[in-house]
Every structure is written in C-alpha cells, then in structure tokens.
Amino acid sequence: MKITDIKIIVTAPGRNFVTVKIITDEGLYGVGDATLNGRELAVAAYLTEHVVPCLIGHDPARIEDIWQYLYKGAYWRRGPVTMCAIAGIDMALWDIKAKAANMPLYQLLGGASRERVLCYTHASGADIAETVEAVGRRQEEGYLAIRAQTGIPGLPPIYGTDKSNTNSAAADALPREEVWSTAKYMNYVPALFEELRKAYGTELHLLHDTHHRLTPIEAARLGKDLEPYRLFWLEDTVAAEHQEGFRLVRQHTTTPLAVGEVFNSIWDCRLLIEEQLIDYIRTTAVHAGGVTALRRIMDFASVYNVRTACHGAMDMSPICLGANLHLDLWAPNFGIQEYSGYTEPMHEVFPHAWRFADGHLHPGDTPGHGVDIDETLAAKYPYERAYLPVARLEDGTLWHW
Known part of the structure; x- marks a missing residue:
C-alpha cells in the first residue's frame, strides 16, 4: 500500500478546523485533525508546503517511522504548529491501519x-x-x-x-x-x-x-x-x-x-x-x-x-x-x-x-477511529480569520488568558 494523495481541508462550521485526508492506492483513506485554534492557516501551510510532498509514495503502515521522520527530520522540533501538523498525519495513518485491520482503533x-x-x-x-x-x-x-x-x-x-x-x-x-x-x-x-x-x-x-x-x-x-x-x-x-x-x-x-x-x-x-x-x-x-x-x-x-x-x-x-x-x-x-x-x-x-x-x-x-469528513458540506463553510482573546490586568499589564 502506498500514499497517493494528501488533502488539507480547512472548514469553519462555527469554528475553524484543519483536516488531513490521506488517500492510498488501495482505496483506503484516513482522516486526522490538525487544528490549532487561532493559528489554523499556519498549520495548513506547514502541511501543504513542507509535509505533504515528503510523504507521497510512502507506506502508510509505517506509522512510527513516519512520525519520527516528521519529528526528527524537521530539525526544528516541537512547537504547536509542528506538532499539530504531525498529529493530523498520525491520526489519519492510524485510521487507515485500523480500517485495514477491520477493527476499531482501540482494539x-x-x-x-x-x-x-x-x-x-x-x-x-x-x-x-x-x-x-x-x-x-x-x-x-x-x-x-x-x-x-x-x-x-x-x-x-x-x-x-x-x-x-x-x-x-x-x-x-x-x-x-x-x-x-x-x-x-x-x-x-x-x-x-x-x-x-x-x-x-x-x-x-x-x-x-x-x-x-x-x-x-x-x-x-x-x-x-x-x-x-x-x-x-x-x-x-x-x-x-x-x-x-x-x-x-x-x-x-x-x-x-x-x-x-x-x-x-x-x-x-x-x-x-x-x-x-x-x-x-x-x-x-x-x-x-x-x-x-x-x-x-x-x-x-x-x-x-x-x-x-x-x-x-x-x-x-x-x-x-x-x-x-x-x-x-x-x-x-x-x-x-x-x-x-x-x-x-x-x-x-x-x-x-x-x-x-x-x-x-x-x-x-x-x-478506524470512526470519524469522517463530508467534503462537499465542508466546502460550504469557508475559513474565517479569528482569534482567541487576550487578557490584561486592571492597570493595563498584559496577562495570561
């Protein structure tokens, strides 16, 4: 089995969500969540520009190797953008593996x-x-x-x-x-x-x-x-x-x-x-x-x-x-x-x-993990730029929100 395509889908049915959809040459596909609230497009761009091109043709069953490749191979490790991107790929790969095994992920x-x-x-x-x-x-x-x-x-x-x-x-x-x-x-x-x-x-x-x-x-x-x-x-x-x-x-x-x-x-x-x-x-x-x-x-x-x-x-x-x-x-x-x-x-x-x-x-x-995405319906909810709040003390000092 090989990865033939990876879609990055951004939709906003009340909130902005970033979804990874990995498609294989055997017809199986898996989906993963890569949402970083308030910085969604940063993760989408990271995936589109820096991750997706590296994974086409890879064996989706090699989940641990792919995880290490995306983590160690980036050199600039950790951080919310990188880890959300890895998470989206990883969830989709586990979804594929469990579907291939014909069992729910927890099994x-x-x-x-x-x-x-x-x-x-x-x-x-x-x-x-x-x-x-x-x-x-x-x-x-x-x-x-x-x-x-x-x-x-x-x-x-x-x-x-x-x-x-x-x-x-x-x-x-x-x-x-x-x-x-x-x-x-x-x-x-x-x-x-x-x-x-x-x-x-x-x-x-x-x-x-x-x-x-x-x-x-x-x-x-x-x-x-x-x-x-x-x-x-x-x-x-x-x-x-x-x-x-x-x-x-x-x-x-x-x-x-x-x-x-x-x-x-x-x-x-x-x-x-x-x-x-x-x-x-x-x-x-x-x-x-x-x-x-x-x-x-x-x-x-x-x-x-x-x-x-x-x-x-x-x-x-x-x-x-x-x-x-x-x-x-x-x-x-x-x-x-x-x-x-x-x-x-x-x-x-x-x-x-x-x-x-x-x-x-x-x-x-x-x-699989039992969750899918309706791409046609998702397209009806385009991304809206949005932020989480920030907090200040009563004297104006910026504080933790």
Whole structure:
C-alpha cells in the first residue's frame, strides 16, 4: 500500500478546523485533525508546503517511522504548529491501519480497559446564582461531572463566562481583550463551590479551570481554600512553562491538580509526571503529535499514578475527540474526558461513530477511529480569520488568558 494523495481541508462550521485526508492506492483513506485554534492557516501551510510532498509514495503502515521522520527530520522540533501538523498525519495513518485491520482503533491499541468513558462538560454564569442554575441544567442532561465557572463582580465577562463566540469573527477583527484581577477572583470563587455543594451535595463531580492565571503561591492558596468542597480537580492554575512551580502548589494543598492542554510533547510534562506534581495530564491528540505521541505520554504517566484527562473543547474537531476516545477506552490509567459538545453543523460536517449517554462517551466499533469528513458540506463553510482573546490586568499589564 502506498500514499497517493494528501488533502488539507480547512472548514469553519462555527469554528475553524484543519483536516488531513490521506488517500492510498488501495482505496483506503484516513482522516486526522490538525487544528490549532487561532493559528489554523499556519498549520495548513506547514502541511501543504513542507509535509505533504515528503510523504507521497510512502507506506502508510509505517506509522512510527513516519512520525519520527516528521519529528526528527524537521530539525526544528516541537512547537504547536509542528506538532499539530504531525498529529493530523498520525491520526489519519492510524485510521487507515485500523480500517485495514477491520477493527476499531482501540482494539489495535490493545483492547478496551473499560466499558465506557466518563466525561465532564461546562457550566457557567455571570454570577454565582446563574452558575448554580447552569450546573443544575447540565446535571439534568445526565452529566456526572461538571466544570463550573463564574463571572467576577467588578470585572467584565472573563474566560469561561463570555457568551460570545471566541473563534468566529469578521475578516478585519482583532483579538478581544479581557480584564483580569487575581484578588477579586480568589475572593469570590470559593463562595461558588460552597453554594454548589449546598445545592447538589457531594456526589456530583465538580471541576474548575483557572486558565494559567495564578502564580504558584496564589494557586496554592486557592487550592487550600477549595479543599472543603472536594473538587475533582483544579485545572491549569499556573503558566506551566515553569514546571517546577507546581512543587510549591503541591506542597500546600491536597486539591487534585490537572494541567497539559497547551502541551505539545512529552518533554512539556516530564518533570510534572516524574515528581507526581499533578494528578491528571490533559494533553490531547491534536496538540501532542497524534495517537503515537499521546499513547507514549499516557504510558509514561501510568508509571507515576497520573491519570489521563484529554482536553476536549470545541476548538478541536470531532476527529480529535474520536481519536482521544479510543485512547481513553484503552488507557489503564484513564481518568476523565472533557466534552464541551459541538454544534449541529459540526456534527454534520464530521459524521462519527462516537456517542454520549448517561454522562459517558464511547468511541463506537466502526473500523478506524470512526470519524469522517463530508467534503462537499465542508466546502460550504469557508475559513474565517479569528482569534482567541487576550487578557490584561486592571492597570493595563498584559496577562495570561
């Protein structure tokens, strides 16, 4: 079997997505997600100009060799653009291999370790009362684990509470700027979880995302303040480029810690995992170099009792979610899967075998990873330039969004 063509498809059914479609001389094809939110065309150009010409004529079954070729052969290794490009190729190759074997991807990885995959979704509000109501609605939909975010008095809408679409904008738009105050945030958030526990008791799994905005000692203080409310986890407390900063957080709180959605290699999380400074690693297939690389991270994490928790926001296509779910079903150290949901046009453009029921997901048993792309429908949703927001402190200092 040989690779005869590779298509790079950019479509925007509510969000911009970059899809890789690898076609072989035996009629089999596979698809992969290569989306980098806010920098989609950088990945598309990397693939079109620098990757696709190198792979025509290659044997698609040699997945590991191709992964190493694209990683080591580039010399300029890692980085989100490179790793998203590799991920798109890698996912498509695993899709082909599993189709050729006539089995779902999780079987090719070693088989299922569980019957279904626990997932969590998002609930937010402008204030505590509105967030408490939003959590209740999500619980009624069947979710057993819910990430709760609230607006902060004295601040305009912040991450997790702004109702506007952060990834869809007119062609001349620039990034939206948000305003942040750590002091106001830390004084308000514990009260949210006090009210949530009063309303829903202790059985509901509650999660919270700080989105990299605290210093280590601030994160330690917040984790300690939240201990009475038994969170499932506190996510992305600090900017994780400084992995050693988690030592200070870990020293002062028993609240479980999760991080990793912006990581793009095992090297970004090595120290965190080796020193057991986190409880959940949140790397995802599209950002970490595909199925090949994410499986490596999951295996490494299992040695140190760190559980998996793949990022699953709407800025990754249903293809990535499908690949994640096959890894989730296989991984012996699985923890939870994020699932923010998709719009109806997204479901239509990316028909899939994965399904949700009773607070859980399952990848399905279709050969391959079970997700495809409708190219005709995708063409009806052209790319729109769009950005993620940026954040500033109240005095104007640029801060972590």
